Amino acid sequence: MKKKAGVTLVDVAKLAGVSVMTASRALSGEGYSSEETKAKVQAAAKQLGYIPNALARMMKGAKTNVIGVVVNDLSSSVVNCFVTALSEEVRKVDMDLFIYNSLGDMGGGKGKRLSQMLHGLWDGLVYVLPRMTDDYLETLEKSTSPIVMINYFRHETSLPVVGGDNVNGARDAVSYLLELGHRRIAFVRGSAYTGQSDLRERGYAAALAEAGIALDPELICEGNFQEQMAMEGTRKLLALADPPTAIFAASDAMALGCFNAIREKGLRIPQDISVIGFDDIPAAAMAQPPLTTLRHPFEAMAQAAVQELMRRIKGEPGRRHRIEFPSELVMRESTGPAPAAMPAKRSRARQV
Amino acid sequence: MKKKAGVTLVDVAKLAGVSVMTASRALSGEGYSSEETKAKVQAAAKQLGYIPNALARMMKGAKTNVIGVVVNDLSSSVVNCFVTALSEEVRKVDMDLFIYNSLGDMGGGKGKRLSQMLHGLWDGLVYVLPRMTDDYLETLEKSTSPIVMINYFRHETSLPVVGGDNVNGARDAVSYLLELGHRRIAFVRGSAYTGQSDLRERGYAAALAEAGIALDPELICEGNFQEQMAMEGTRKLLALADPPTAIFAASDAMALGCFNAIREKGLRIPQDISVIGFDDIPAAAMAQPPLTTLRHPFEAMAQAAVQELMRRIKGEPGRRHRIEFPSELVMRESTGPAPAAMPAKRSRARQV
DNA sequence: TTGAAAGCGCTAACAT
DNA sequence: ATGTTAGCGCTTTCAA
Numbered sequence: 001m002k003k004k005a006g007v008t009l010v011d012v013a014k015l016a017g018v019s020v021m022t023a024s025r026a027l028s029g030e031g032y033s034s035e036e037t038k039a040k041v042q043a044a045a046k047q048l049g050y051i052p053n054a055l056a057r058m059m060k061g062a063k064t065n066v067i068g069v070v071v072n073d074l075s076s077s078v079v080n081c082f083v084t085a086l087s088e089e090v091r092k093v094d095m096d097l098f099i100y101n102s103l104g105d106m107g108g109g110k111g112k113r114l115s116q117m118l119h120g121l122w123d124g125l126v127y128v129l130p131r132m133t134d135d136y137l138e139t140l141e142k143s144t145s146p147i148v149m150i151n152y153f154r155h156e157t158s159l160p161v162v163g164g165d166n167v168n169g170a171r172d173a174v175s176y177l178l179e180l181g182h183r184r185i186a187f188v189r190g191s192a193y194t195g196q197s198d199l200r201e202r203g204y205a206a207a208l209a210e211a212g213i214a215l216d217p218e219l220i221c222e223g224n225f226q227e228q229m230a231m232e233g234t235r236k237l238l239a240l241a242d243p244p245t246a247i248f249a250a251s252d253a254m255a256l257g258c259f260n261a262i263r264e265k266g267l268r269i270p271q272d273i274s275v276i277g278f279d280d281i282p283a284a285a286m287a288q289p290p291l292t293t294l295r296h297p298f299e300a301m302a303q304a305a306v307q308e309l310m311r312r313i314k315g316e317p318g319r320r321h322r323i324e325f326p327s328e329l330v331m332r333e334s335t336g337p338a339p340a341a342m343p344a345k346r347s348r349a350r351q352v
Numbered sequence: 353m354k355k356k357a358g359v360t361l362v363d364v365a366k367l368a369g370v371s372v373m374t375a376s377r378a379l380s381g382e383g384y385s386s387e388e389t390k391a392k393v394q395a396a397a398k399q400l401g402y403i404p405n406a407l408a409r410m411m412k413g414a415k416t417n418v419i420g421v422v423v424n425d426l427s428s429s430v431v432n433c434f435v436t437a438l439s440e441e442v443r444k445v446d447m448d449l450f451i452y453n454s455l456g457d458m459g460g461g462k463g464k465r466l467s468q469m470l471h472g473l474w475d476g477l478v479y480v481l482p483r484m485t486d487d488y489l490e491t492l493e494k495s496t497s498p499i500v501m502i503n504y505f506r507h508e509t510s511l512p513v514v515g516g517d518n519v520n521g522a523r524d525a526v527s528y529l530l531e532l533g534h535r536r537i538a539f540v541r542g543s544a545y546t547g548q549s550d551l552r553e554r555g556y557a558a559a560l561a562e563a564g565i566a567l568d569p570e571l572i573c574e575g576n577f578q579e580q581m582a583m584e585g586t587r588k589l590l591a592l593a594d595p596p597t598a599i600f601a602a603s604d605a606m607a608l609g610c611f612n613a614i615r616e617k618g619l620r621i622p623q624d625i626s627v628i629g630f631d632d633i634p635a636a637a638m639a640q641p642p643l644t645t646l647r648h649p650f651e652a653m654a655q656a657a658v659q660e661l662m663r664r665i666k667g668e669p670g671r672r673h674r675i676e677f678p679s680e681l682v683m684r685e686s687t688g689p690a691p692a693a694m695p696a697k698r699s700r701a702r703q704v
Numbered sequence: 705t706t707g708a709a710a711g712c713g714c715t716a717a718c719a720t
Numbered sequence: 721a722t723g724t725t726a727g728c729g730c731t732t733t734c735a736a
Contacts, residue, residue, distance in 0.1 A: 056729035099451035408713035
């Protein structure tokens with residue numbers, strides 16, 4: 001296989017009886033060319049089944065008109081929501097979008113390959129909920145390609161970050177539960193990679209502090225943003241001597257895991273126990289009962305990310321280093337008033 | 353911006369005091385080069401922060417080592433399962449994988465752009481559950497690039513197709529319900545794009561025919577593979593004078609939609625009504641009750657697709673034109689014996 | 705309006 | 721073990 005089977009512009013030009021350059025112009029519409037030659041060239045192109053080689057075109061102009069999105073875990077609903085929103089935004093600015101699934105491997109192992117792909121193929125990159133080593137982040141910061149991150153709070157970084165307001169979102173969630181009369185409110189953590197879980201926990205602690213309720217370490221349970229682990233954690237929570245009357249899960253997926261553990265025990269949501277999530281993934285609205293949660297403005301965030309990226313691609317200065325979007329409390333049916341407390345429990349709850 | 357900011361191999365070679373070619377060899381490890389120069393060049397590359405331009409490299413060898421996956425709807429769980437499985441398979445053969453989300457637009461509108469991207473960037477393409485116009489399919493068939501499709505049955509095609517055995521899977525599903533004593537079995541259709549829904553419906557019809565039960569058009573309801581529409585359809589099904597005792601949904605997502613409508617009516621699954629899905633997406637196992645369904649062997653199918661694609665990329669003849677994988681019945685808790693029939697209904701059911 | 709030449713960054717093939 | 725030449729397919733000069 002010496003030659004790539006494809007038809008090249010040279011072939012088209014030859015058939016049309018013009019120079020390569022003329023053919024190029026006729027097909028791209030850039031520069032001048034008579035209607036006549038244009039028609040002739042287009043006919044030739046069609047006849048030969050000519051398809052321009054994207055690579056070669058990209059090599060010249062520094063622009064590829066492609067934006068890359070890097071994710072670690074495509075099966076995450078949140079990631080999915082962002083990717084879908086980004087796809088639509090990118091289309092609006094007339095670029096193409098390719099998604100690269102690093103399968104959780106960013107910086108370790110073969111991560112090197114990714115950072116190589118990084119170059120030349122894209123005009124810019126969006127990292128969605130990235131999960132990267134510190135080394136990798138450093139490499140990225142040094143890179144000259146335009147980069148924007150979505151929801152990365154693990155470290156301070158010089159890269160632009162578009163994110164939700166996790167602290168205030170979480171505070172709102174917990175305040176809402178407090179208003180409903182809950183006092184024993186559990187928190188299910190997510191994994192630490194993006195730093196979001198920590199912020200949400202901070203909001204949780206802040207709301208409790210404002211209400212004068214001491215933090216009970218028993219009520220904080222480990223999680224990884226996924227259903228399974230939240231289910232296991234909730235089982236333990238429910239087995240506590242003084243179990244919570246409400247659970248704030250750091251993600252909707254985990255909130256749905258809580259649902260399962262709660263039902264398993266024969267308890268009702270929200271009569272016996274309230275559950276509130278974070279993110280507002282599609283499954284939240286479809287759950288039984290529909291899940292109360294905090295909504296990320298996915299579309300707005302995607303738009304901001306793309307705009308910021310385009311600005312950098314065009315060489316304009318970035319507008320802001322960090323863009324935060326407030327999360328909106330979506331009240332559905334998984335939250336309700338705290339159940340009337342039993343005397344024994346009441347006394348224990350008060351002791352704090 | 354005349355020059356791309358990036359450091360090129362020329363810069364590295366200059367700094368290291370060697371020729372470009374030597375630098376190339378030292379970095380790639382191909383061909384001979386002394387340890388000394390290798391070290392020198394690598395140091396220079398590191399110092400300058402050199403990143404090879406993927407594009408330029410691709411232009412030479414006809415191979416890009418990239419496989420593209422084209423999907424219409426990334427938010428579909430089934431698509432997601434395939435993409436994830438493909439990502440892993442592709443990694444095993446040491447290629448990279450990029451995902452292109454056509455957002456439902458394949459052949460119409462800007463579809464042209466996609467088919468252009470097709471060229472040069474990829475060594476091969478996998479279309480997952482494609483949703484394309486006939487024109488587009490024809491273009492693809494004429495294309496010289498290696499292409500494999502997953503679960504496309506809409507038309508006969510010369511392209512290799514890796515697919516599940518929809519007819520027999522559906523037949524198994526319905527046979528199972530029949531064994532459980534169900535006689536009024538509804539079917540919720542999916543959208544027609546890939547042709548899978550039709551095949552599943554055929555299996556449904558076949559199983560009923562084998563059991564000597566006539567098809568009741570009232571029991572067949574429209575759907576689009578998604579939760580919402582199945583929910584609406586199920587409401588109508590349940591409002592029927594002689595409602596079904598079991599529902600076979602053409603996808604898990606729809607089966608979960610059925611769940612909602614059933615619960616809404618205060619009915620229990622599976623005591624009052626059984627539900628069976630198709631695909632075995634992750635949410636199926638986590639549902640309440642866990643959903644009985646037909647499992648696609650995602651991993652095996654992804655592997656077959658990648659292997660077939662690699663064979664074509666390497667210029668070897670494709671092994672098979674069409675590779676089918678049987679679906680496996682996964683019995684969970686959403687199916688149970690048919691409820692004892694009421695006299696009135698019994699008689700109607702018998703009339704067929 | 706068209707054409708010729710140059711070169712993007714890299715590597716295969718052939719020298720040295 | 722290293723350097724030189726040439727060329728991938730296209731577009732950006734510049735000249736006609």
